[in-house]
Amino acid sequence: MKKLYLSLALALGLAGATPAAAQTQELVVTNQGTEATSLEQLSELAANETPVMLFNSGRQKFMENHPMTDGSHKLLVGYEFEANAMGNKSFLWKLESAGENQYRLISLEDNKYFCMYPSGGKYPTTTVTAEAPEDSVDVYTVTEGETENTFLFSSSLNEGQYINGNGMDGGPNNATIVGWGSAGGNSLIKVYVPTTTSKTMYTVTFNLTFFDGTTDNNIAEDETLADLVPEAVAETMQTSVLAAVGDTVDAPSFTNNTVRSLTVNGQAITDTTCFELTEAMVAGGSYTVDAAYSSNPRITFHMTQDLSMFSDVAAGDYLFSNGLEEMETSQRVATGDSITGPTQEHFTLLTTIKEVATQSKTIEVSYRPWRSIYYDCITVLDNGSENVFVSSAEMYVDIDSLVTAPDAGSLYTFNAEATNSSGLNVDADGNPLNIPFTVTANNINTGFYLTFYYDMVDPVKTTEVGDDAIVPEDAIWYIVRLRGTKVLTATTNDSGNLICDASATIDDNALWCFSKNEDGTYFLYNKANQGLVLCDVDGTTPQLVSPTGAEQGFEILNITTGYGLRVMGTDAVWNDFQGLGQLAYWNDPSAVNDPGSTITFEEYVASxxxxxxxxxxxxxxxxxxxxxxxxxxxxxxxxxxxxxxxxxxxxxxxxxxxxxPSEELIQHNPANGYAIVTAAPAYVQKDNVQYALYIEGDTILSWREFNKYDKNFYFELGDIQHLVSMSGEADSTVCSLRSIATGKYVDASTWTFLQPLGTADEFNDTTMLFHLDPAGEETNEDGEVTLAAVPAGFYIDRLWYDAGDTTKAIVRCTMSMHGGTVSNNASATSGHIVSYNTHGADYANVFRFWDGGPIETVGIGSVTNDENAADAQKNAVIYDLSGRRVQKAVKGIYIQNGKKVYVK
Structure with a gap:
């Protein structure tokens, strides 16, 4: 049986109203049918007005005019077609001839045309009715696609745009049908000729009654509660759906309401919220059900303040969020749930409510306000002056709460001794308030002021540089990045701005050291420009200049996920302005919240x-x-x-x-196990640590730091075939990857863009063969090298063919350590292997196959050779891997002196 959902009723425009006819005929697709094979056949289908289904070959889904829950429609390739399902006519289209191999497309879901308007050509709609003038309806020129039985639909209103489909990222409702400017791939469409039938649909009408909570109070008849009746049915107190005999009909659902009963003539027809429609029920041509609901009670809270613990309170000192000293607010509480008073920011609820919601009512609740106090955060500079880096900030404190120093970020650590010895923090009676302290009814009042002292923590190691700006040989150098990726260089553009470039070569031009001034600011010096200092000169932009003594340094501050540099006493913050890769000031208070102002410092390590x-x-x-x-x-x-x-x-x-020569390189040994280690340059450089693929939890292919003694890092390369590669080269390799630790195969059956790979027990050659594509040198049309060769490097791709047919289009999924570039995942040290298909030096999808030795011994830890094992037999007891003592070690692995040994 097929459930009939209320969304179908909405799609048919029936919510809140009874259809004019008690019965209607609904077109239902019983089978997707067969593929159309030629342009001539499409012409015949149009002439005969035969319904068709349009299959997006790249997305492997049928195009649908999908009915949404609000009654609207959306063109999608995200939902699975289900044969014999009520409502599946949303997948049906009709070709209307508009010339030779030219057609208009009519959706049989709403009898409207598919149309790419010039104003939004990439986002087609079906908002034009079938009665619309011909010149306002889009015409599609159909040509044969590059693979068998596929077609391209090119728009007339938007020249060069083909009907195309988005992927499933974010769910099926985001898999929209779009216009796209290139043929092939997701623009290839198959036309199916389905089989259909017509089902008799009956009107099922629900007479609705809503009761307040557990009571028998009909809220529609209570003027104080009538507004709680769902708006969509408030006028008629009825709603209807269409259903066929044998369908399961659900009672309409309404927010804040639960079904009490479904009855006919006072007799219950089910003890659930649905029932099966039978022929007897619709003998009269339709069916009417009385549906009773329990409406979640409306609890109104009358909120007041208890100021009994306060003295000298003036009117308006403490106000609720409505700006008044009293407030009313309501909320719906599910019938039978506990009632809790509403939270109010900077107030403590004093009233304890010990009851559950059974009916709508008003409850008195009382609150105690929190005190609003203010504070400064100060650090003492090297010259003895004070820098107030947080001024007159507000905090709220409640009685019995503990006042501690605010978190001032990674640049500052709280100095309790300096704070408590300053004598600045005293209570209402003049007594010292040592941080931390507990708030009482009398020790502080609203408007109270606190001062906190901090020590500044340098985020960089500084170097002493003389007035001549000549940097000593033992200087500590840093790579400075904006936005986490763009390297600050000493190169300037035509406007004189220093250039920030994510692909900059890390040489002397990209190395900076820092010196700290007495006023707490910093100067920067570039390794390639001895005798120059990077500073502020005239407030226009940071500049490298010869020192005169009049230069202004920069203060370091916390910004977003890193640090920032600012001209002291101003809002002028360093910024990758407008993302253009040039260093400038953004002289605005909001600059401290902008990712373009975020700076990170990496201490330079030559290796x-x-x-x-x-x-x-x-x-x-x-x-x-x-x-x-x-x-x-x-x-x-x-x-x-x-x-x-x-x-x-x-x-x-x-x-x-x-x-x-290839024959002099290391060859694959089928008897050995292999660790798949990253060959991505950024990871090879990363602290000289190797990272490798890893079987996580028996089911997911992940990556982490390589441990050659862990079996989960090793794979057997099996089922090897030598084929013509996707790019046409001979002698490419396809193989399976079987985990030596688990015995499972890496499986790409559900692998899609940015999604992880799984494993499976049983091998199949459809979803478990991977193409090993050597990472050779790539050039552009001018012969310029665009991607250098990676020695012993391979891209690991899934051989994914349209409909499993190797003669058809290939969709490539490439194993990658993460989506996007390495620079955008700079802190990553582990993760899942996902599909990301862009090749390049900054993408972590190049791997090497490291030989771990015989499959029997990979990852087992310290293994002695057979000669050592033979000698040790004279003096040590030998056990097999099940713990049984043996007299002699023959070929295999044994335990001896607490270690595993391998005897050849």
């Missing part, structure tokens, strides 16, 4: 940013298509000297290494 080519080569040691230790010995030796003068030599050696 992260030097010998990058060489480090990538070292990362490829012991990997498939990678190198042996002997092949990289000279590169390793030069890197370990730490002398950056060898960088060019290392780069040349790597270039020679990349040219190594």
């Amino acid at each position: 992260r940013y030097t010998f990058l080519d060489g480090r990538a080569a070292l990362n490829a040691v012991n990997c498939i298509n990678g190198y042996t230790e002997d092949q990289v010995a000279e590169i390793r030796e030069l890197i370990e000297t730490g002398d950056t003068g060898y960088e060019a030599d290392v780069t040349d050696l790597v270039a020679d290494l990349i040219a190594t």
